[in-house]
Amino acid sequence: MSGEVQAGAVLGGLAEEQQLDGGPRRAGGRRGARPRRIGLGDWLLPAYAVIALVFLLIPIVYTFVFSFNDSIKSNISWRGFTFDKWLNVCNVEGGAVCEAFGNSIVIGLVSTLIATTLGTMIAIAIVRYRFRARSAISLLLFLPMATPEVVLGAGLAAQFLAVGVPKDMLTIILAHTMFCISFVVVTVKARVASLDPALEEAGRDLYGSPSQVFWRVTFPLLTPGILAAALLSFALSFDDFIITNFNSGSVSTFPKYVYISASRGIPAEANVIASAVFLFAIVLVIAAQVSRAARAKRLAKLG
Amino acid sequence: MAFAAFATTEAQPQAPRRRSRIALFLLLPGIAYLILFFLAPLVSLLLTSLQQPNEFGDIGVYDYGFNWQNYVDVVSVYWEHIVRSFGYALVATVLALAFSYPLAYFIGVTARRWPLLQGLMLVLVIAPFFISFLLRTLAWKQILSDESFIITSLKALSLLAPDAHFTGTPFAVIFGLTYNFIPFMTLPLYTTLERLDLRYLEAGSDLYASPFTVFRKVTVPLSMPGIVAGTLLTFIPAAGDYINASRDFLGGPDTQMMGNVIEANFLVTLNYPAAAALSIILMAAILVIVGVYVKRSGTEDLL
Amino acid sequence: MAVREFAERGADLQLVGIQKRFPGFTAIESLDLTIPAGSFFALLGPSGCGKTTTLRLVAGLEEPTEGRILIGGADVTATKAHQRPVNTVFQSYALFPHMTVIENVAFGLRRRRIGDATSRAHEALKLVELDHLAQRRPQQLSGGQQQRVALARAIVNRPALLLLDEPLGALDLKLRRQMQLELKGIQEEVGLTFLHVTHDQEEAMTMADTVAVMNRGAIEQMGAPAELYDLPRTAFVANFLGQSNLLTGEVVGTTPTSIAIDAGGHRVVVPVDRAQVHRGRITVGVRPEKVSLHREAPAEASDRNVLGPGRVIDVSFSGVSTQYLVEVAGIGTLLVFAQNIGIGPVAALGDEVWIGWSVEHGFGLADLAPDEGRFAADDSTSSLAVQAREELVAELGES
DSSP, X not given: OOHHHHHHHHHHTOOOOOOSSOOOOOOSOGGGSOOOOXXXXXXXXXXXXXXXXXXXXXXXXXXXXXXGBOOSSSOOSOOOBOSHHHHTGGGGGGGHHHHXXXXXXXXXXXXXXXXXXXXXXXXXXXXXXXXXXXXXXXXXXXXXXXSOHHHHHHHHHHHHHHHTOOOSHHHHHHHHHHHHHHHHHHHXXXXXXTSOHHHHHHHHHTTOOHHHHIIIXXXXXXXXXXXXXXXXXXXXXXXXXXXXXHHOTTOOOHHHHHHHHHTTOOOHHHHHHHHHHHHHHHHHHHHHHHHHHHHHXXXXXXX | OOTTTTTOOOOOOOSOXXXXXXXXXHHHHXXXXXXXXXXXXXXXXXXXXXXXXXXXXXXXXXXXXXXXXXXXXXXXXXHHHHHHHHHHHHHHHHHHHHHHHHHHHHHHTGGGGOHHHHHHHHHHHHGGGXXXXXXXXXXXXXXXXXXXXXXXXXXXXXXXXXXXXXXXXXXXXXXXXXXXXXXXXXXXXXXXXXXXXXXXXXXXXXXXXXXXXXXXXXXXXXXXXXXXXHHHHHXXXXXXXXXXXXXXXXXXXXXXXXXXXXXIIIIISOOHHHHHHHHHHHHHHHHHHHHHHHHHTTOGGGO | OOOOSOOSSOOOEEEEEEEEEETTEEEEEEEEEEEOTTOEEEEEOOTTSSHXXXXXXHHTSSOOSEEEEEETTEEOTTOOGGGSSEEEEOTTOOOOTTSOHHHHHHHHHHHTTOXXXXXXXXXXXXXXXXGGGTTSOGGGSOHHHHHHHHHHHHHTTOOSEEEEESTTTTSOHHHHHHHHHHHHHHHHHHOOEEEEEESXXXXXXXXXXXXXXXXXXXXXXXEOHHHHHHSOOSHHHHHHSSOOEEEEEEEEEEOSSEEEEEETTEEEEEEGGGBSOOSSEEEEEEOGXXXXXXXSOOOOOTTEEXXXXXXXXXXXXXXXXXXXXXXETTTEEEEEEEXXXXXXXXXXXXXXXXXXXXXXXXXXXXXXXXXXXXXHHHHHHHHHHHHHHHHHHHHHHHO
């Protein structure tokens, strides 16, 4: 599994190790092997890992804490604890934060839906079919991921300018869908490739017509991969600023709102929204991780 | 965010069937989308980069042409930004690798015995993804501002000159780039280290290699795919980033990178040809660097 | 041809002039095969011999390049897999991981809209004694249990033809024996036609009524297991099905009942009716367990072949029997299996021995033994793999 897929899976908490080949479960395996530490000392590495993780979390904690700051306009120095910002998120600046947040959600959902559909179709075709121009298509899928966002954003903006398309919500959605497709392909492709073709053959052998085999065998087995891809896609879209900035015109999204407010001070309400999204995502992911571990334990017991 | 763009090996085509009509149906919408909204914009960008100013001299209006001079102009004006972009990105990549390798090793190898711990640590590594990129960068700006507890304490302890600044310096920008792209480095490293068969390490020490030699001669070469993927995934977005270097975030007037000048030319001064020429230079440079790097590290098959 | 009815009994299968080419290689040259209804038929061969391709052609998972496939007299060549009255027990079992055991077993019945699918599925599970695990997921079962579910999932449809693709390969020896017996029992009980593909000669011989030995895309020999073993017609069969001592030489004498060859200066006689070719240079053989060791030169007899003196160059004890490798000048090494009836070995390493066997146990082959040595079976499998690898490497190098 690639890093991307890992991220997608962890992101969605969907790293459900469902066996795809239907074969006997591999007993024991590497996980059982006792790791051999190599010279870094018995405590040095764990201690480092803890410090590193704490370091990664510092700005998150800061953002969370300052969502409770009783700030007036800008949210820079600590002025006392309050729940007000959590309770009245939309009351600042005529609800500009909430409007931007709402836009981000809509854009994320629509572009995720389109990108996941198109990307899944491509992933299936790439793994399962032979066609000409295969390497050209692989390159076309790889390039958007290797292109800096600023180039993607400027390119689309130049195109919209040349064609005379006004920038609005639609152009943002078109842009987000574009850069999400490749990620969906990579994520779903791994899932399709790990799907034992014998399962679909068994479906055909057991009197399933091509469409029945797809909807009753292939699609359910791909679901975890597709869901992971969709969640990854949503996260990418939701947090994108650079491409949005070039293609949004006057439409605000949550990251764009933060960027614009940065020069004059960001209201604590932005911290509230970011913290709420963070908590929602993290609870989801941790729950999925815990249930996955529990399931693994249960399976191990049965085996 | 393409962790695996580089880390995935090409999926084995499983009994590819040659029913090309279905393949066409699956591929066409997505590929057409990418041609329309990825490839065509690149062409637009190229055309824009060759435009010349409108003869009536209106700001932001250009005529198509073959004005190669644009490239000469942007390189002579912005060569410092170009050097800075790649220099900062390189340093940030090296730092992120140094930071991530031990962490990924701990999660992927040492923590193998405890899948739940492993899962939770992985969640913590990607936790920064769940909070807005811009907000976590701003959080660092405030944590490390001149009035902040950390900086004032360092000054009080005479570890920092009394008139020293952190934000607005190249250090701050590199720090921000490193922090923001650490997960992109850690995840691919984790993915390869997690698959590392520890028996190779045991075989190494059985054959008289010291722990350090085992690490250098066995562990590192075996984790090469993760190192290559991680460095590319850090380097590419870092080189094109303009948030960290922005004056409202961690940067200052002397830390501007290519992304900043592309943004300024495109969105502020409406000098589209200059922005486009810079984008083309950035993209071309990155493609060349990626190509050479991948070839030299002997991991072509990863693409 | 939607299959709505249960087959009353197995149907016969006919393959007429089948050829299957894949890009770059030909899996099946030309295959004609008839499998009578109700029989247990095994296709035996090394990996890469085309046996699995044959099975997939019958299942409808591949289309033949040329030729026709008839099931119960009806031409199904152009019929899709889901429209054929055929079911497969896959090598990897291919149980759907997202369904329970009972859902897996009922899958085929549901697709054919057969009433009371669930109760029929339970019946099938009872047959394989797994009804108590009906609500489990496949990955919660052991390998042997999964294999039985796969079997139940196939036979519940009462296909005219049941295809088994090395289904026992993943099981350990003990479980495999047990499953062999169960399969045979089920076949007798439900009366289906079984087509079993395997590379395991013991599995083929213990289970099948008829065994066809396949090699390089063609059937080398076909018949009842005992017949094949007793009278192999080609060097490949002689070595793939058990082991053989093969001797090659010119025919030097012919009587109405026997022919004699000169193998490296030794006269070896085989019955005329057990030899495929009667003149020129031929290969004759004898099974190692039919050969006996003698410490002293035995008396000449017209009904026995005697070779010697030779020297014992290897002795390996395997419990029931002991295997001796005997080097005979002019011939090479010969293999002898001696039952451990007495106490202690018959001969020791380095001993001078003679070996002999009844003329009636010998056989003459239709082709010549390959020069490389007697273990043709070994090199056909592994050399195929090596060849395939080299081709692959060359291909990769080009691209």
